[in-house]
Amino acid sequence: MTRTAPQVAVDSLALERAVAHLKSLQTAGGWWKGELETNVTMDAEDLLLREFLGIRTKSDTEEAARWIRSQQRADGTWATFYNGPGDLSTTAEAWVALRLAGDDPDEPHMRAAAEFVLAGGGIEASRVFTRIWLALFGLWSWDELPNMPPELIYLPSWFPLNVYDWACWARQTVVPLTIVATLRPVRPLPFGIDELRTGGKPSRRLVAPWTWRGAFHYLDKALHLYAKSPVKPIRRRAMREAAEWILARQEADGSWGGIQPPWVYSLLALHLLGYPLEHPAMKAGLEGLDGFIIREDTAEGRVRRLEACQSPVWDTGLALTALRDAGVPADDPLVLKATDWLLGEEIQHRGDWAVRRPATPPGGWAFEFANDVYPDTDDTAEVVLALRRVAHPEPRRVKEAVDRAVAWLQGMQSSDGGWGAFDADNTRTLALNLPFCDFGAVIDPPSADVTAHVVEMLAAVGLAGTPECRQGIEWLLRAQEADGSWFGRWGANHVYGTGAVVPALVAAGTPASAPEIRRAVEWLAAHQNPDGGWGEDLRSYRDPDWIGKGESTASQTAWALLALLAAGERESSTVERGVRWLVETQRSDGGWDEPQYTGTGFPGDFYINYHLYRIVFPVSALGRYLAQGSGIPTVRAEEA
Numbered sequence: 257m258t259r260t261a262p263q264v265a266v267d268s269l270a271l272e273r274a275v276a277h278l279k280s281l282q283t284a285g286g287w288w289k290g291e292l293e294t295n296v297t298m299d300a301e302d303l304l305l306r307e308f309l310g311i312r313t314k315s316d317t318e319e320a321a322r323w324i325r326s327q328q329r330a331d332g333t334w335a336t337f338y339n340g341p342g343d344l345s346t347t348a349e350a351w352v353a354l355r356l357a358g359d360d361p362d363e364p365h366m367r368a369a370a371e372f373v374l375a376g377g378g379i380e381a382s383r384v385f386t387r388i389w390l391a392l393f394g395l396w397s398w399d400e401l402p403n404m405p406p407e408l409i410y411l412p413s414w415f416p417l418n419v420y421d422w423a424c425w426a427r428q429t430v431v432p433l434t435i436v437a438t439l440r441p442v443r444p445l446p447f448g449i450d451e452l453r454t455g456g457k458p459s460r461r462l463v464a465p466w467t468w469r470g471a472f473h474y475l476d477k478a479l480h481l482y483a484k485s486p487v488k489p490i491r492r493r494a495m496r497e498a499a500e501w502i503l504a505r506q507e508a509d510g511s512w513g514g515i516q517p518p519w520v521y522s523l524l525a526l527h528l529l530g531y532p533l534e535h536p537a538m539k540a541g542l543e544g545l546d547g548f549i550i551r552e553d554t555a556e557g558r559v560r561r562l563e564a565c566q567s568p569v570w571d572t573g574l575a576l577t578a579l580r581d582a583g584v585p586a587d588d589p590l591v592l593k594a595t596d597w598l599l600g601e602e603i604q605h606r607g608d609w610a611v612r613r614p615a616t617p618p619g620g621w622a623f624e625f626a627n628d629v630y631p632d633t634d635d636t637a638e639v640v641l642a643l644r645r646v647a648h649p650e651p652r653r654v655k656e657a658v659d660r661a662v663a664w665l666q667g668m669q670s671s672d673g674g675w676g677a678f679d680a681d682n683t684r685t686l687a688l689n690l691p692f693c694d695f696g697a698v699i700d701p702p703s704a705d706v707t708a709h710v711v712e713m714l715a716a717v718g719l720a721g722t723p724e725c726r727q728g729i730e731w732l733l734r735a736q737e738a739d740g741s742w743f744g745r746w747g748a749n750h751v752y753g754t755g756a757v758v759p760a761l762v763a764a765g766t767p768a769s770a771p772e773i774r775r776a777v778e779w780l781a782a783h784q785n786p787d788g789g790w791g792e793d794l795r796s797y798r799d800p801d802w803i804g805k806g807e808s809t810a811s812q813t814a815w816a817l818l819a820l821l822a823a824g825e826r827e828s829s830t831v832e833r834g835v836r837w838l839v840e841t842q843r844s845d846g847g848w849d850e851p852q853y854t855g856t857g858f859p860g861d862f863y864i865n866y867h868l869y870r871i872v873f874p875v876s877a878l879g880r881y882l883a884q885g886s887g888i889p890t891v892r893a894e895e896a
Contacts, residue, residue, distance in 0.1 A: 264882075264885070266839060267835065267839060267878065267881070267882055268882060270838070270839045270842050270878060271582055271875065271878040271879060271882060273842065273845075273846035274582075274842065274846045274847070274871060274874060274875045274878065275579065275582045275584065275846075275875060276846055277845055277846030277847050277871060278575060278578060278579065278846075278871050278872065278875055279579075279590055281575075281868070281871070282575070282590055282593070282594065285597055286572075286590075286593035286594045286595075286596060286597035287568045287569075287571070287572045287594065287597045287598075288568065288571040288572045288575040288594070288868060289566060289567060289568040289571050289572075289868070290567070290571055290866055290867035290868030290869070291550065291563065291865075291867040292563050292564060292565050292566060292567055292855075292864050292865070292866060292867075293563075293853070293864065293865035293867065294336075294563070294564045294857070294862065294863070294864055294865075295327075295334065295335065295336045295337070295343075295346055295862075295863075296323070296324045296327050296334050296346065296349070296350050296353075296561075297345070297346050297349050297350075298516055298561070298562040298563070298564050299320045299323055299324055299353065299560070299561055299562055300324065300349040300350050300352065300353035301349065301389060301516070301520060302320065302520075302545070302562045303316070303317060303320050303321075303353045303356055303357070304352070304353065304356070304389050304392070304393070305520050305523065305524070307356060307393075307443075307445070308392055308393070308441075308443055308524065308527075309523070309527060309533065309542075311533070311542070312356075316560065317356065317357050318357065318557075319551065319557075319558050319559055319560030320353070320357070320559075320560045320561070321353065321354055321357035321358075321359070322554075322556055322557055322558070322559045322560075323559035323560055323561045324350050324353055324354060324357075325354065325365065326554070326556065326559065327350075328350070328365055328369070329342070331368065331372065332347075332365065332367075332368025332369045332371065332372050333347050333368075333369065333372045334346045334347045334350045334369075336861070336862065336863055337794050337852075337853035337863040337865075338851045338852050338853050338865065339807075339852070340793075340794060340795065340853075340863075341795070342372055344372070344373055344376040344377070344381060344382055345382040345383045345385075345386040345695075347369050347372055347373055348369075348373050348379055348382050348386055348452055349386055349389065350369065351366060351369045351370060351373070351449075351451075351452065352389075352390070352395075352449065354366065355445075355447050355449075356445065361451050366451075370451040370452055373452045374452065374454060377454060377456070378452055378453050378454035378455075378456065379396070379449060379452040379453055380453070380454055380456050380457060383694050383695040384401065384402060384691075384692055384694050384695065385517075385695055387400070387401055388401060388433070388436070388437075390449070391440070391442070392436075392441060392442070392443065392524075393442070393443055393444060393445045394442040394443070394444045394445070395445070395448065395449050398437070398440040398442075399480070401437065402690065402691040402692040403437065403480050403483055404430060404433055404434045404437050404692055405434060405438065405483065405486075405491075405494070406434040406435055406438055406491065406494040406495050406497075406498045407490065407491070407494045408430070408431075408434055409431065409434070409494055409497050409498045409501060410494060410497075413611050413612075416684060416686050417684075417686055417687060417690075419431060419501075420608065420611045420612065420679075420682075421682070421684045421686070421687060421699070422682075422687055422698055422699065423678065423679070423682055423697060423698055423699050423700035424513065424608055424630045424678040424679060424700065425513060425515060425517065425518065425678075426687075426696075426697075426698040426699070427608070428505060428512050428513045428517075428518030428522070429517045429518045429521055430692075431498050431501055431502060431525075432498070432502055432518065432521040432522045432524065432525035432526075433521050433525075434498060435495055435498055435499070435525035435528060435529065436521060436524050436525055436528060438483065438491070438495065439528045439529075441528055495529065498525075499525070499526065499529055502522050502525060502526065503526075503537055505608075505629050506522070506537055506540070506541070507544075507624075507626040507627055507628060507629065508626040508628070509540075509544045509547065509624075509625055509626035510539075510540035510541045510542070510543055510544025510545070511541070511544050511545075511624075511626065511627075512541075513627060513629070513630055514565055514566065514622070514623065514624030514625070514626065514627040514630075515564060515565045515624075516548075516562070516564045516565070519541065519544075519545065520545075522541065523538065523541045523542070526538060526541075545562070548562055548563045548566065549561070549562055549563075550562075550563060564857070564862075564864070565623070565624065565864075566624050566625060567623055567624070567866065567868075568624065568625055569598065569601055569621050569622060569623055569624065569625075569635050569639065570623050570634075570635050570638065571866075571868045571872070572594050572597065572598055572642075573598065573621075573635065573638040573639040573641070573642045574638060574642075574868070574872040574873075574876075575594065575868070575872050576591060576594050576595070576598075576642035576643075576645075576646070577638070577641060577642045577645070577872075577876060578871075578872040578873070578875035578876045578879070579591060579875070580642070580645045580646075581875065581876040581879035581880050581883070582875050582876075582878070582879035583879060583883065585647075586645060586646050586647035587646075587647040587648075587649075591646055592646070592648060592649070595643060595646045595648050595654070598621070598639055598642070598643065599643075599653060599654065599657055601621055601622075601625075602619070602620070602621060602657050602660070602661075603618065603619070603620055603621060603622060603628050603631045604618050604619065604660065605618055605628065606618050607628065607629040607630055607631065608629060608630065608678075608679070609630070609631070609668065609678065609679050609680070612679055612680045612681055612682070613667050613668060613680050615667070616663075616664060616667030616668065617660065617663055617664065617667070618631075618660070618664060619631075619636075619657075619659075619660030619661045619662075619663060619664035620632075620633070620635070620636035620639075620660070620661045620664045620665065621635045621636050621639045621661070622635060623635050630678055631664075631678075632677045632678050633665055633668050633675045633676070633677055633678070633706055633709075633710055634677050634705075634706045634709055634746065636661050636664065636665055637665060637706075637709040637710045637712070637713040638709060638713075639661070640658050640661050640662065640665075640713045640716075640717065641709075641712065641713050641716055643657065643658055644658060644716055644717060658717065662713075662714070662717055662719070665710055665713070665714075666714075666722075666724045667680075668680045669710075669724050669727065669728070670682075670683065670701075670702050672702060672731060673702075673707075673727035673728055673730055673731035674701075674702025674703070674704075674706075674707040674728065674731040674732075674735075675702050675703075675706050675707045675710045675728070676700040676701055676702050676703065676706065677700055677703070677706050677745075677746070678700050679700050682699050682700040682701060683699060683701045683702075684699065685699065687699060695858070695861050696857070696858035696861045696862055697858045697859065697861075702731065703743070703744075703745030703746065704732060704735045704742040704743055704744070704745070704753045704756065704757055705742075705744050705745055705746055705747060705752060705753050705756040705757070706745065706746065707728050707731055707732055707735075708732060708742075708753075708756040708757040708759075708760035708761075709756060709760065710728060711725055711728040711729060711732065711760045711761070711763075711764050712756075712759060712760035712763045712764070714728070714764070715760070715763040715764040715765070716763065720763075720764045720765050725764060728764075729761065729764055729766070732757055732760070732761060733761075733772055736757075736772055736775070736776075737750070739775075739779055739803075740754075740772075740775030740776050740778055740779035741753065741754045741776065741779045741803070741804065742754050742756070742757045742776075744756070744856065745856065745859065746855070746856050747815075747854060747855055747856055748792050748793075748794050748796070748806075748812065748853070748854045748855070748856060748863075749792050749794070749796045749797055749803065749856070749859075750779075750792060750796065750803050750804055751780075751783070751790050751791075751792045751804065751812045751815050751816055752792075752812070752815055752854070752856075754776050754779065754780060754815075754816075754819055755812075755814075755815025755816055755818050755819045756815075757776070757819075758773060758776050758777075758818075758819035758820075758822050758823055759818055759819060759822035761773065762822045762823065763822070768822075768823045768824040773823050776819065776823070777819075777820060777823050777825060779804070780816050780819060780820060780830070781828075781830045782804075783804035783805070784816070784830055784833065784834065785807075785808045787808055787837055788808070788813075788833035788834055788836050788837035789808025789809070789810075789812070789813040789834065789837040789838075789841075790804075790808060790809075790812045790813045790815070790816040790834070791805070791806035791807045791808045791809045791812050791813075791852065792804055792805060792806045792812060793805060793806035793807075794853060794856070794863050797856075797859040797860040798860050806852070807852060808837060808841075809850050809852045809854055809870070810838065810841065810848035810849075810850050810869075810870045810871075810873070810874050811850060811854045811866075811869040811870055811873045811874070812854055813834055813837055813838055813874070813877070814838070814873035814874045814876065814877035815873060816834060817831060817834045817835065817838075817877040817880075817881065818873070818876060818877050818880065820834070821877070821880050821881060821884060826881065826884045826885065831881070834877075835877075835878065835881055838874050838877065838878060839878075842874075846871075847870060847871050848870045848871065848874060849870070850865070850869070850870035851865070852865070853865040854866070854869055855869065
């Protein structure tokens with residue numbers, strides 16, 4: 257499609273504004289970090305944790321409760337993502353937290369929430385994690401919860417259901433929970449939850465005893481019997497070893513894995529084992545949690561919310577790539593400052609990943625400020641993609657870090673040719689049948705988006721012809737859906753997966769004319785919204801009718817454009833309409849509004865609004881679009 261000079265000028269101005277906005281968000285330390293917005297279970301559970309530990313304050317309670325109330329919808333519910341359906345467990349936890357804050361159950365907003373919970377089956381239909389929190393306060397019976405014995409810590413790494421069969425986020429949650437569930441503490445609250453009870457039994461699907469799920473149901477019953485009279489010396493030793501395992505994995509910032517679930521359960525476990533609040537591990541953990549709290553003033557007063565995680569390494573890698581895509585020079589001071597910060601974040605020692613890959617040398621990056629036990633392949637690939645485009649005054653230092661990361665990534669390939677996020681061959685599905693596992697992904701098998709990023713990185717450093725890269729390409733081709741798209745594990749959803757895979761395959765040598773690429777292009781064109789953008793609602797993880805459908809967002813439109821541009825579709829009307837949508841919806845400050853959640857923690861269960869996605873991906877898309885048209889960089893350093 258022929259573009260006029262005025263159109264080129266408008267597009268260039270939009271990119272310049274976006275680059276200036278992105279640059280303004282860089283911190284003095286050289287990194288970028290957008291907020292990770294999730295849902296109010298973080299805030300409800302934070303209040304419950306502080307109540308259990310005896311450290312809940314009036315101001316913490318009022319500010320958190322004000323935030324929780326502000327997120328309730330007109331129908332009385334709380335959702336797990338923007339404009340999503342009401343979620344029973346989230347609504348129940350919010351209701352309990354507000355009761356803790358003093359809200360009367362007869363107030364309209366509380367009655368509406370309770371009615372929704374009752375209509376969905378009551379607290380009896382809530383997820384296991386919700387009922388664990390209730391059991392801590394005597395609002396649910398420990399007898400009605402799955403048993404997770406601490407003796408699990410003794411299972412060798414080759415034995416099914418050992419802790420390394422769980423994904424890293426799950427194993428760090430399960431180990432402390434074995435302590436909590438064994439000690440079965442109860443610290444009563446001055447109120448009950450009869451308003452949320454139907455009086456029925458927790459919903460359980462009937463399963464045949466000869467299936468794995470049925471077998472584990474009976475195993476759970478046997479474990480409950482054993483829990484009443486365990487072999488005490490073995491149990492005491494198991495509890496000690498579990499505690500040592502937990503302490504060995506506490507990060508420098510006081511967290512466990514840099515994420516909320518293992519963090520709070522590890523604090524609970526250590527506390528129940530007698531560790532005082534003044535103990536260095538407890539003190540660091542609680543102080544670290546305070547660093548994840550965001551406070552802001554609103555018309556209703558100050559609010560307080562907790563981030564489930566923080567993403568500075570991920571955000572900084574993506575921001576660097578975006579600036580370079582926009583033509584910002586490779587030796588721009590801001591580029592170099594970010595590079596120095598990333599080099600300082602490299603992880604050069606072994607973590608849990610080495611259990612499955614003992615011969616692989618360490619290297620790479622994690623997602624968070626401090627998560628040295630768990631570097632991940634996705635962040636590492638994206639950081640390498642960024643660093644290879646930097647003209648650093650110490651090129652050898654950059655090259656050595658990149659070489660270590662590449663070697664680590666090659667060693668982290670799973671036996672089927674793909675890459676998981678944190679571990680290799682973390683694919684045993686037995687854990688999925690446990691009664692405990694009714695929420696979130698608990699294993700870390702290879703995914704299309706992660707595998708694509710690693711393949712793209714290998715191609716970028718000249719390793720497209722290696723066995724690792726060729727096996728990764730074959731994995732991606734096998735993973736293509738019948739409709740031509742790819743599933744997105746860590747982003748919403750098929751738009752994200754397809755937006756990652758197409759550029760990777762093309763970078764690794766797959767012709768744009770290949771049938772696989774053409775089918776992906778056709779899928780993207782067929783799912784473009786009438787307004788020119790792309791969007792995919794998070795309900796697509798559970799309901800196939802939502803695949804590729806949803807309100808247009810800046811990040812998802814950019815993902816689609818990145819795939820189409822890689823596939824040689826720059827002159828198509830599809831790309832032109834997508835670019836027009838980005839330009840016309842840009843805010844005056846250079847950014848985009850994006851209340852929708854387009855990030856995924858656990859498909860079907862937990863979602864994230866990455867606040868930086870709405871700027872980094874559009875900058876990359878507009879930058880590549882303009883660069884393909886002119887053949888020269890589109891933004892000079894002095895222009896941004």
